[in-house]
Amino acid sequence: MKMNKIYEGAHQWIMYGRDPHKPDKIIDTNQYIVRTADRCLLIDPGGIELFAPMLAAVLHHAPVEEITDLFASHQDPDIISSLGLWDQALPNARLHAAALWEGFLRHFGCETIEYVPIADHGGVIDLGSVDLQVIPAHYLHSSANFHIYDPQARILFSGDIGAALEAPGAPMVVDNFDSHVEKMRYFHQRWMPSNQAKRVWIDRVRTLDIDILAPQHGRLLKGDDVKRFLDWFDGLQVGIAV
Amino acid sequence: MQRNKSQFVAVASIAAELSAVMEVAKEISLAAANAKAIAFRAGEKAKGFQPITDFINELAKETIQLVNDINEHALKLYRLTVQVQRTTDARKRFEKVSALAESATHRASLSGALQQVQRRQMQYRRAFNADVSELLAQLADVMHPARAARVIAANSRIEASQAGEYLQSLQAVAESVDHAAQIINDKVNRCRSALSAIRGMD
Ligand SMILES: [Fe+2]
Ligand SMILES: [Fe+2]
Numbered sequence: 001m002k003m004n005k006i007y008e009g010a011h012q013w014i015m016y017g018r019d020p021h022k023p024d025k026i027i028d029t030n031q032y033i034v035r036t037a038d039r040c041l042l043i044d045p046g047g048i049e050l051f052a053p054m055l056a057a058v059l060h061h062a063p064v065e066e067i068t069d070l071f072a073s074h075q076d077p078d079i080i081s082s083l084g085l086w087d088q089a090l091p092n093a094r095l096h097a098a099a100l101w102e103g104f105l106r107h108f109g110c111e112t113i114e115y116v117p118i119a120d121h122g123g124v125i126d127l128g129s130v131d132l133q134v135i136p137a138h139y140l141h142s143s144a145n146f147h148i149y150d151p152q153a154r155i156l157f158s159g160d161i162g163a164a165l166e167a168p169g170a171p172m173v174v175d176n177f178d179s180h181v182e183k184m185r186y187f188h189q190r191w192m193p194s195n196q197a198k199r200v201w202i203d204r205v206r207t208l209d210i211d212i213l214a215p216q217h218g219r220l221l222k223g224d225d226v227k228r229f230l231d232w233f234d235g236l237q238v239g240i241a242v
Numbered sequence: 243m244q245r246n247k248s249q250f251v252a253v254a255s256i257a258a259e260l261s262a263v264m265e266v267a268k269e270i271s272l273a274a275a276n277a278k279a280i281a282f283r284a285g286e287k288a289k290g291f292q293p294i295t296d297f298i299n300e301l302a303k304e305t306i307q308l309v310n311d312i313n314e315h316a317l318k319l320y321r322l323t324v325q326v327q328r329t330t331d332a333r334k335r336f337e338k339v340s341a342l343a344e345s346a347t348h349r350a351s352l353s354g355a356l357q358q359v360q361r362r363q364m365q366y367r368r369a370f371n372a373d374v375s376e377l378l379a380q381l382a383d384v385m386h387p388a389r390a391a392r393v394i395a396a397n398s399r400i401e402a403s404q405a406g407e408y409l410q411s412l413q414a415v416a417e418s419v420d421h422a423a424q425i426i427n428d429k430v431n432r433c434r435s436a437l438s439a440i441r442g443m444d
Pocket of ligand 2: 076159216
């Protein structure tokens with residue numbers, strides 16, 4: 001599992017991905033952690049197959065008892081099917097996920113971990129020394145879907161938005177936006193169902209000050225590429241399967 | 243993993259066999275009610291048959307009660323199977339974390355969780371095995387009424403032979419009770435061997 005520190009301040013953001021031992025047929029995912037002095041948040045911790053490499057990687061940065069928070073942007077298996085394993089590994093953790101998905105996510109096993117339901121309008125994840133904003137992104141693509149914005153680091157974790165389907169071992173950061181677009185187009189057109197939801201999300205996100213857009217698949221978009229992405233997404237027709 | 247898979251299959255097939263046993267026991271109970279009506283109509287001629295029908299009915303009821311208890315037990319066994327599977331999988335993956343995290347600063351922090359999952363896995367396995375033994379004993383109990391029903395069916399045939407024109411219908415009752423008891427016997431035997439097999443695996 002590759003590890004990449006993407007923000008270093010009073011707290012840190014670390015990105016994990018490109019696991020070389022990942023079985024071929026499962027989609028590659030990016031996992032993120034936000035590390036404070038004594039707490040650690042796992043963002044979209046990943047599927048069952050990713051559990052062992054992911055926890056092994058996180059142990060470079062935090063002991064299990066300091067992994068206090070998990071966040072699931074939505075209910076997909078590549079996001080959180082590992083929940084039943086985290087549930088047995090973490091002695092004191094909470095899962096922040098949509099209230100709408102609670103009855104569904106509990107199928108993965110959630111007995112030790114406390115489920116903290118997120119209302120439709122979003123909220124805040126309080127990590128003690130830092131507050132992260134939970135931004136609604138419903139229907140993009142899941143019907144109850146959230147992103148995380150860190151105003152200090154100016155990072156927006158954007159779940160499946162900004163995702164790209166790429167060959168294994170692709171770089172972590174977009175270097176040429178124009179050529180990268182082709183790796184994102186089908187993903188957004190086919191997985192995102194609603195032009196109306198897209199409109200609302202873009203308007204909301206344009207008010208945020210963002211240095212890094214961090215998706216759950218593909219590469220980070222940095223600096224001017226964030227605005228380029230929003231403009232490109234704005235013009236894209238989604239929900240193409242009907 | 244292979245063991246867990248066959249545990250799931252075994253426990254599920256037990257549930258399926260048991261619900262079939264339940265159906266058959268209900269049939270016996272119905273046959274007993276039928277026989278009672280016929281015996282009533284036959285009057286004097288079937289005097290010896292009447293207490294037998296009551297007895298058959300009781301056996302059927304007893305079987306239904308036993309199967310109900312066993313079903314509850316089987317459900318518990320299914321939950322334990324899930325727990326065994328969960329902890330076995332977790333243990334395997336925690337051990338993998340440990341191996342992968344060779345050089346990680348906080349590798350030792352996992353040891354508490356690893357020990358706990360090992361402990362739980364052992365606990366669930368022990369509980370599972372104890373439960374299988376109990377269930378086997380309960381299944382042996384279900385064999386008793388079924389066996390008794392077969393003896394009674396044989397008696398019924400003799401009694402039926404004195405019932406004149408009711409001979410045929412009473413004989414048919416005796417046949418169906420015998421047949422049902424045999425089915426129960428077979429199904430329960432199948433449950434027992436499925437269970438013995440998974441017990442042998444641990
Ligand atoms: Fe998804
Ligand atoms: Fe995804």
